[in-house]
Amino acid sequence: MLGELREKARARLDPVHWDxxxxxxxxxxxxxxxxxxxxxxxxxxxxxxxxGPPDLAVRLPGAPAAGPVFVAPTAFHTLAHPEGERxxxxxxxxxxxxxxxxxxxxxxxxxxxxxxxxxxxxxxxxFQMYLQPRAGVTxxxxxxxxxxxxxxxxxxxxxxxxxxxxRDDRNDFHRLPPGHVTQNMLxxxxxxxxxxxxxxxxxxxxxxxxxxxxxxxxxxxWVKGVLHPADARLAADEGAAGVIVSxxxxxxxxxxxxxVEALPAVAExxxxxxxxxLDGGVRSGAxxxxxxxxxxxxxxxxxxxxxxxxxxxxxxxxxxxxELTGQARHVLTLCGARDCRDLTPDQVVPRGPEGMRRWR
Ligand SMILES: Cc1cc2nc3c(=O)[nH]c(=O)nc-3n(C[C@H](O)[C@H](O)[C@H](O)COP(=O)(O)O)c2cc1C
Ligand SMILES: CCCCC(=O)C(=O)O
Numbered sequence: 001m002l003g004e005l006r007e008k009a010r011a012r013l014d015p016v017h018w019d020x021x022x023x024x025x026x027x028x029x030x031x032x033x034x035x036x037x038x039x040x041x042x043x044x045x046x047x048x049x050x051x052g053p054p055d056l057a058v059r060l061p062g063a064p065a066a067g068p069v070f071v072a073p074t075a076f077h078t079l080a081h082p083e084g085e086r087x088x089x090x091x092x093x094x095x096x097x098x099x100x101x102x103x104x105x106x107x108x109x110x111x112x113x114x115x116x117x118x119x120x121x122x123x124x125x126x127f128q129m130y131l132q133p134r135a136g137v138t139x140x141x142x143x144x145x146x147x148x149x150x151x152x153x154x155x156x157x158x159x160x161x162x163x164x165x166x167r168d169d170r171n172d173f174h175r176l177p178p179g180h181v182t183q184n185m186l187x188x189x190x191x192x193x194x195x196x197x198x199x200x201x202x203x204x205x206x207x208x209x210x211x212x213x214x215x216x217x218x219x220x221x222w223v224k225g226v227l228h229p230a231d232a233r234l235a236a237d238e239g240a241a242g243v244i245v246s247x248x249x250x251x252x253x254x255x256x257x258x259x260v261e262a263l264p265a266v267a268e269x270x271x272x273x274x275x276x277x278l279d280g281g282v283r284s285g286a287x288x289x290x291x292x293x294x295x296x297x298x299x300x301x302x303x304x305x306x307x308x309x310x311x312x313x314x315x316x317x318x319x320x321x322x323e324l325t326g327q328a329r330h331v332l333t334l335c336g337a338r339d340c341r342d343l344t345p346d347q348v349v350p351r352g353p354e355g356m357r358r359w360r
Contacts, residue, residue: 001323002283002304009080009310016171017079021306023167024250030258031250034281037258041290042355044347046336054332055339056325058298060098060275061220061241062152063124067096068288068340069324071317072246072279072300073128073154073224075104078180080310086115088309091317093123095325100126100154100300103141104199106176108183113148128154128224131209133202136189142217144184152241153217155210156248158225160203163252207238214239222277225252227262229269232276242275242297249280249302260291264345267295285327289335293343 010018024031057065071092078084085107092099093116101112109127116123127145132138145153168174176182185196214221220241225248226232235243245263247256256262259280267276278291279300291299301324308316337343349355 002307002320005304005311005316005320006307008312008316009307013080013310016173019167019171020076020165020173021074021080021303021310023165024254025163025165025252026254028166028250028254030247030254030256033258034247034250034260035283037260038281038283038287038290040351041260042349042351043286043290043293043331043335044349045334046347049336049338051333051336051338051342054329054337054342056329056332057096058340060277060297062126062222063098065096066098066124066298067321067325068292068298068328069095069282069321070098070277070298070300071100071305071321072249072302073100073102073156074302074306075102075182076106076176076180077306077309078106079176080306081313083313084309085112087314088305088317089113089116089123089125090119091308091314091321092116093119094318095321096120097321097325098124098126098298100128101150103127103129103184104182105184106180106182108148108186109145109150110148111183113150117149124151126150126152126154126222128156130156130159130199130201131205131213132200133204134190134197134200137197138213139216140188141184142213142219146217146219150219152220152222153213154222154224154244155213156224157205157231158227158246158248158252159201160205161201163248165251207234210238210240226266227256227259229265232266233269236270236273240274242277243270244277244279244300245296246279246300260287260294263291263294263296267345282324285324285329285331288324288328289331289337289343290348292340293347294345297340 191197308320
């Protein structure tokens with residue numbers, strides 16, 4: 001089903017925009033590995049546990065009762081569908097999925113949050129941001145997110161510079177076509193009149209900037225793009241609400257491991273002090289459950305949401321979220337789990353003859 005939506009999206013999209021959505025950095029090794037790493041994992045169910053139908057709700061800072069699948073932040077949804085982020089937000093709200101809206105969205109955060117709340121008054125919309133070096137810009141964005149009613153901020157930390165997307169270079173896709181605007185970047189300090197401020201990425205950022213952000217808001221602050229266990233520990237020490245294990249869907253450093261391969265060590269380093277989320281390569285309910293068993297509290301999906309959106313707008317995103325959540329429910333039941341926390345890392349083994357080695 002996801003495969004069908006993907007093909008429909010590919011057929012509908014301008015090939016240059018398809019390449020932007022679908023592509024990764026460099027040789028696209030990390031992108032491919034995100035999928036292959038899940039394919040290398042098998043699940044070991046537990047039996048006769050009297051678990052009953054699983055309760056899928058997860059409790060997170062900024063989302064007290066959401067499903068285990070969230071919408072990872074992706075830019076430029078109006079390239080996929082004229083209703084853009086509004087359609088995504090409505091589908092996410094209807095599915096009880098947290099929507100993380102991107103600072104590079106083509107719809108203002110206030111309009112994204114309002115669309116979600118039309119469907120569900122308590123819908124959780126989080127605002128993703130790249131901390132901006134120019135004075136006052138980050139603060140202004142934080143105020144907008146707060147006023148929009150966002151319940152958490154997500155700071156993307158894996159982007160000290162823009163990733164080099166080989167397909168975008170080949171297609172010379174480096175600016176939005178007319179009619180598509182990064183609305184969040186309008187009217188900020190330093191923005192040219194009527195035009196959006198360019199999003200800056202800065203290699204100068206440090207934990208001190210995160211501290212300043214935390215001092216400037218009462219919202220929980222997640223750190224996205226953590227792969228090294230030591231950084232996860234630092235994030236917990238620094239008061240982050242949680243970390244998102246992610247290699248940016250293979251769009252930043254191409255030399256990194258798959259997200260799900262980085263997860264166990266991060267979960268261990270954090271030791272339950274803060275929740276750990278994961279995104280990258282999640283394409284099935286079994287992938288969701290494997291990540292939960294390896295220590296994720298919830299998992300994000302990026303490209304599949306864009307496929308749904310491009311294929312059939314809000315209904316397509318709803319289909320993607322329903323499919324993944326429905327599969328996750330089925331797999332949890334087959335694994336004998338009561339809920340999303342009722343799984344242990346020993347229930348995930350490598351595929352192949354070595355998989356059961358530790359029990360021999
Ligand atoms: C087209 C596209 C745009 C993205 N834009 C952003 C963004 O604006 N901010 C961000 O933190 N991550 C961004 N990401 C990364 C996603 O949040 C997420 O880490 C990744 O897509 C997960 O991998 P998946 O696509 O395999 O599910 C983007 C990813 C894609 C594919
Ligand atoms: C300024 C847009 C950044 C989008 C992004 O993070 C990506 O395409 O991966």
